[in-house]
Amino acid sequence: MTQHGHELVFASQQERATQYNARASVADFDACVREYTRLADIAKRECAGIYDLHYGQGAAERLDIFPAMHHQQPAPLFVFIHGGYWHSQAKDDAPIMAKAFTNAGIAVCTLEYTLLPEATLAETVREVRSAVSWLYHNAAAYGVDRNRIHVGGSSAGGHLAAMLGAAGWQGQYQLPDDAVKGVLSLSGLYDLRPLCDIYVNEWLQLHPEQAQRLSPLFQLPAQDVPVVLAVGGLETDGFKNQTYSYEAACREKGLNVRRVETPHCNHFDLLCELCDPDSDLSQATFDMVLQRG
Known part of the structure; x- marks a missing residue:
């Protein structure tokens, strides 16, 4: 299985399991999670916060x-979805x-x-879509401009963010x-099919046909939705190629796609780039949300 020349399946099932094992790609996964906790507490x-x-x-x-307290309201909103496979x-x-x-x-x-596995992935997608609907319809009470909602996520959260960016579901949730x-x-x-026969499917529990229906690669955003992508330079080819495939598909559709190069980042500290307002990743996100440039 190759998308736009980027290998997503690899030579063997064992190799694929390695390529999609994010925890094993860093020396100390627990330290990465502790850093999230430390930064979140700060x-x-x-x-x-509400x-x-x-x-x-x-x-x-x-x-x-977390409202933008000291700025003109209603403010644009960035909705972030955590990872964790x-x-x-x-x-x-x-x-x-x-x-x-x-x-x-x-x-x-x-x-x-x-x-998962308490929920199915389809149910989780439904939940985050209903969350966007709730935010849209309740935005004014929290100083948020419902006409400037942007979404983001890391790893599995990146998948869910891309499913929110997909076209075609909004009418079922009373959204424009x-x-x-x-x-x-x-x-x-972005293409979940390679995960269907490795350890991840212990909780995904998907057949390839179901996986395709839940894959953002096959449900791209509408043409006027900008997309910012990043994948760490220290990540496995599995995660890199997922990003490259989605980027290529979006570009083929004519979408405005910006991929930020982060050669120094691994799968987990990539997110920490957003703590620094001057990082390339933060600046690209601000450009998108604030419609700069």
Whole structure:
């Protein structure tokens, strides 16, 4: 299975399992997660936050909002979805970019969602889409401009962000077609079919046909939705090629795509680039959300 010349399957099942094993690609995964917690704790101390707003009836269907307090409101909103291969991590360690973004006049929202295998991936996609609907319809109460909602995510969250950027689902959630104004995806998974016979499918539990229906590569954004992509230079070819394939498909459709080069980053510290307002990744995101340039 090759998309746009970028290998997604690899020579053997064992090699593929290695290529899509993000935790094994870093020397100390636990240290990476501890850094998320440390940075999130700093952000929550320094930013005003509204916590655990329920966007749905499920226990996990909650979100946090960090308003852009000292800027003109209503402010644009950046919705961030955490990673964890859809079966781990939580929104509590996700708002590491809150201070950099709110200082720039951008409100931040972090989403919780039901983890797999308690939920199916289709249910998780439905949850994050209903969260965007909730944010759109309740935006005014939180100083948010519902006409400037952008979404982003890392790893599995990058997949979910791209599914939010996809065209065609909005009407079922009482949203206009252009409710999502832009997408940032870091180290995302865009074609899930290569995951169907490796360890990830223990919780994904997908057949290839189901995986294709839940793959952003086959549900691209509308032509006027800008996309910002990044994948760490220290990541495996599996994750790099996923990004390159999605980028190529978006460009082929004529989308405005910007890929930020991050040669010094691995799968986990790539997200930490968003803590620095002067990083290339933050600047590209600000350009998209604030419509600069």
